[in-house]
Amino acid sequence: xxxxxxxxxxxxxxxxxxxxxxxxxxxxxxxxxxxxxxxxxxxxxxxxxxxxxxxxxxxxxxxxxxxxxxxxxxxxxxxxxxxxxxxxxxxxxxxxxxxxxxxxxxxxxxxxxxxxxxxxxxxxxxxxxxxxxxxxxxxxxxxxxxxxxxxxxxxxxxxxxxxxxxxxxxxxxxxxxxxxxxxxxxxxxxxxxxxxxxxxxxxxxxxxxxxxxxxxxxxxxxxxxxxxxxxxxxxxxxxxxxxxxxxxxxxxxxxxxxxxxxxxxxxxxxxxxxxxxxxxxxxxxxxxxxxxxxxxxxxxxxxxxxxxxxxxxxxxxxxxxxxxxxxxxxxxxxxxxxxxxxxxxxxxxxxxxxxxxxxxxxxxxxxxxxxxxxxxxxxxxxxxxxxxxxxxxxxxxxxxxxxxxxxxxxxxxxxxxxxxxxxxxxxxxxxxxxxxxxxxxxxxxxxxxxxxxxxxxxxxxxxxxxxxxxxxxxxxxxxxxxxxxxxxxxxxxxxxxxxxxxxxxxxxxxxxxxxxxxxxxxxxxxxxxxxxxxxxxxxxxxxxxxxxxxxxxxxxxxxxxxxxxxxxxxxxxxxxxxxxxxxxxxxxxxxxx
Numbered sequence: 001x002x003x004x005x006x007x008x009x010x011x012x013x014x015x016x017x018x019x020x021x022x023x024x025x026x027x028x029x030x031x032x033x034x035x036x037x038x039x040x041x042x043x044x045x046x047x048x049x050x051x052x053x054x055x056x057x058x059x060x061x062x063x064x065x066x067x068x069x070x071x072x073x074x075x076x077x078x079x080x081x082x083x084x085x086x087x088x089x090x091x092x093x094x095x096x097x098x099x100x101x102x103x104x105x106x107x108x109x110x111x112x113x114x115x116x117x118x119x120x121x122x123x124x125x126x127x128x129x130x131x132x133x134x135x136x137x138x139x140x141x142x143x144x145x146x147x148x149x150x151x152x153x154x155x156x157x158x159x160x161x162x163x164x165x166x167x168x169x170x171x172x173x174x175x176x177x178x179x180x181x182x183x184x185x186x187x188x189x190x191x192x193x194x195x196x197x198x199x200x201x202x203x204x205x206x207x208x209x210x211x212x213x214x215x216x217x218x219x220x221x222x223x224x225x226x227x228x229x230x231x232x233x234x235x236x237x238x239x240x241x242x243x244x245x246x247x248x249x250x251x252x253x254x255x256x257x258x259x260x261x262x263x264x265x266x267x268x269x270x271x272x273x274x275x276x277x278x279x280x281x282x283x284x285x286x287x288x289x290x291x292x293x294x295x296x297x298x299x300x301x302x303x304x305x306x307x308x309x310x311x312x313x314x315x316x317x318x319x320x321x322x323x324x325x326x327x328x329x330x331x332x333x334x335x336x337x338x339x340x341x342x343x344x345x346x347x348x349x350x351x352x353x354x355x356x357x358x359x360x361x362x363x364x365x366x367x368x369x370x371x372x373x374x375x376x377x378x379x380x381x382x383x384x385x386x387x388x389x390x391x392x393x394x395x396x397x398x399x400x401x402x403x404x405x406x407x408x409x410x411x412x413x414x415x416x417x418x419x420x421x422x423x424x425x426x427x428x429x430x431x432x433x434x435x436x437x438x439x440x441x442x443x444x445x446x447x448x449x450x451x452x453x454x455x456x457x458x459x460x461x462x463x464x465x466x467x468x469x470x471x472x473x474x475x476x477x478x479x480x481x482x483x484x485x486x487x488x489x490x491x492x493x494x495x496x497x498x499x500x501x502x503x504x505x506x507x508x509x510x511x512x513x514x515x516x517x518x519x520x521x522x523x524x525x526x527x528x529x530x531x532x533x534x535x536x537x538x539x540x541x542x543x544x545x546x547x548x549x550x551x552x553x554x555x556x557x558x559x560x561x562x563x564x565x566x567x568x569x570x571x572x573x574x575x576x577x578x579x580x581x582x583x584x585x586x587x588x589x590x591x592x593x
Contacts (some may be wrong), residue, residue: 011183020568032067036060038083044447045243048074048090051260051268053243055086057116057170065102074099077143084118084173086494088243091311100125105138106154114148114271115168118176123155129285130166132317144441145399147318153194155180158187166201169280175201184477205284211276212238212286219291223268227259230270230289240286242270247279260293266309267292275482294327294357302375305329305378306388307338313393315375317400321361322376326393330356335382341394341455342370364396367405371396398429398434402473412466417484419455421466426450429470435467457484461532483580485533490525493574493586503565514564522558523584538575539563551579 028171030036036044036056045054054076056062058084068075078085079098088097089110101108101117106124112129119122123437126135130148137144137154144161146152151167153160153176155175175197179190197348212232232240236251247254258270272287310325324339328350337353339360349358364371378390399424408431409424423431429447435443437458445470447453455465460483467477495501496518503515519539526533531554539547540563547561563572576584 022213025344026575029347030064030067032064034064034067036062036064037058037503041307046076047243048076049173050074050090050173050264050266051258052090054078055116057084057086057173059083060085060118061287068121069568073214080117080119080220082119084170086116086170088114088269090264090269096367098224107136109134116173116245118173118177119309120173120180121155121183123153123180125151125173125176127151127155127164127169127172132233132315149290153180153190155187158186158420160191162191162197162198164194166198166205169201169205169284171201172198172514174218177434184422203280203354208274208276208279208282208284209286211235212274214238214240214274214286216272216273219220219289222294222355223291224294224296224401226293227257228261228291230256230272232256233289234274234286235276238286239277239280241273244291246273246275246280265293265295270522292357294355297354305320305382306378309392310391310392315395315397316364316371316403317397318402320365320402322362322364322394322399323359323361324376324378325357325359326378326390327356328353328358328380329385332384335380335385336458337378337380340379342373342376343372362529364394365403366398366425366428366487367407371398371403398447399471399473401472401474404429404470407474408468408470408476410466410468410476410478412459412478412480415484417486418459419457419464419466419482421453421455422453423427423447423453423468426468431468431470433464434469435466436467437462439463439465440490457482457488459484459527460530487582488525488527488533488578490580491576491582491584492524493531493576493584494522494524495574495586496520496522498593499586500589502593505567507593513567515567517565519557519572519588520560521561521574521588523590524557525555528557531555531557533579535579536575536577538577540575542570565590565592 023238029313030046038044038056038058038547039061040058042058046054061081062085063079063081065079066077068077075098083103087110087558099110103119103124104122106366108126110133112503113128113133115128115133117126120375126133128150129145133146135144135146136154137159146161149167151161151164164172167256176194179193179197188247195506212235214232217231219228219527231253233253234240235237236249239246239250240249242256242258247256266374270289271285272289273283275283276284298435306326306328308326310323314322322341328337335350336356339347344362346360351361371489373394376392376394380388381412406425408426411422413420433445434441435455459482463479464482465477465479469475506515523534531551534551534554537549537559541563549559569589571589572588573585573587
């Protein structure tokens with residue numbers, strides 16, 4: 001069961017299901033199937049057995065569809081029909097606990113997370129201060145994940161994922177609720193308006209922070225009692241709360257009690273929220289108290305020689321560390337305890353651990369070569385207790401930049417009209433390959449691991465871009481202007497005025513028995529008659545030096561050259577070399593009587 005509290009106008013009251021019951025001092029239990037509705041300036045808090053909480057904000061209606069907390073397995077599922085819910089969930093010591101929120105057709109799943117979910121004008125919202133959240137817009141769309149500092153807004157017009165300084169703060173939901181009341185606003189305008197609201201909220205919070213100074217006493221790294229007192233000394237006029245009723249500080253030390261079920265072993269975190277006199281609508285996290293709860297080592301308990309307390313599977317993202325936590329029997333001082341991942345095995349952890357508790361972290365990344373490992377192994381060997389081995393599944397989030405360090409690497413070689421590409425540094429990774437011609441996308445493909453592949457080039461001279469991007473957004477790109485000139489079977493030489501041309505004799509000095517003539521011809525059959533396909537043209541005339549025309553100098557596929565034709569019969573030969581390697585030859589005959 002979970003405990004429920006209602007706050008109205010800063011006066012603590014208690015509710016049973018959805019009905020306010022003024023005057024009660026002790027909280028009632030909420031059960032599966034309950035509906036809870038809050039009104040203006042009211043709030044319901046569901047206190048979880050492990051020290052976490054859910055807060056049903058003002059003007060909110062929720063239906064609790066699943067609620068059970070047994071044997072360390074926590075299951076909480078609810079439908080948010082109106083308004084918003086804040087949550088601060090402890091890191092779970094197993095992978096069986098589930099916390100899900102349904103808003104319209106969307107579903108948000110959380111674990112060890114601080115933020116809120118809500119619904120406004122048929123739009124679903126999920127926002128995180130810390131942790132991770134998996135968001136599924138509807139049954140027909142893929143899941144999207146966000147992390148601390150990010151906010152999702154999903155409406156029929158589209159989905160926004162925003163980096164906001166106020167992510168996870170309930171004031172952000174109120175601002176979004178106001179903006180989304182304008183159903184005609186475009187997605188682009190909505191995004192700009194949200195960023196502007198975020199700046200305004202951040203400004204107000206910073207103004208509050210400038211008025212408040214708090215010194216919060218930390219709890220020990222490990223505690224052995226499920227009841228703890230957190231002490232804080234804050235500026236006079238500061239209202240301080242941890243899940244519960246705010247306490248106003250008069251400048252002296254205040255005490256806030258926190259508790260959880262004795263069976264809920266594991267890490268604990270307690271966010272401290274503050275606001276200043278007269279502005280309870282602008283609150284912010286002014287501290288975070290963390291500890292680890294373990295059973296009292298002085299109590300006689302029968303437990304296994306080796307117990308793993310860290311969650312399974314072990315998720316690795318940020319930080320890029322696989323951290324194994326657990327307990328071991330301390331009666332055998334000569335026992336051996338190691339943690340192994342891939343080729344790595346730790347030293348004996350027993351001499352390095354205190355009070356039968358161990359923690360060991362192993363860096364995980366593609367650079368370390370261990371991000372494809374599926375399991376971590378913990379081995380305990382004792383001459384008195386025997387041998388024990390625990391297998392812990394490892395889940396490496398390869399979309400995290402802290403894990404995915406090596407960017408994909410492209411290399412390129414070109415042979416005629418085919419580009420050969422090699423994708424490296426992608427072992428165990430997935431990459432999307434995008435191919436552009438003249439900055440226009442032509443193709444997208446997906447690759448797993450390193451790959452070699454070819455890409456056909458387009459006829460002519462074009463700017464090619466070959467790009468790869470891995471799961472973490474690391475990119476590599478090659479941009480290069482390349483030529484592709486396949487054989488042109490239709491290419492021919494066509495002379496102006498035909499292959500044979502007779503010229504009339506004209507009077508000329510005896511020493512200059514020649515007639516000046518414009519020698520014109522075209523290279524036909526080229527794509528779009530573009531001279532770019534011509535590499536070189538050679539004009540050969542007996543007794544004369546060859547005229548050589550480079551393709552780069554040609555402005556057209558039609559060429560005009562001035563020649564002098566002697567009396568009698570003269571043949572002028574044209575040789576055209578195409579960039580495709582083909583050679584065209586053709587003579588033209590002139591006759592002068």
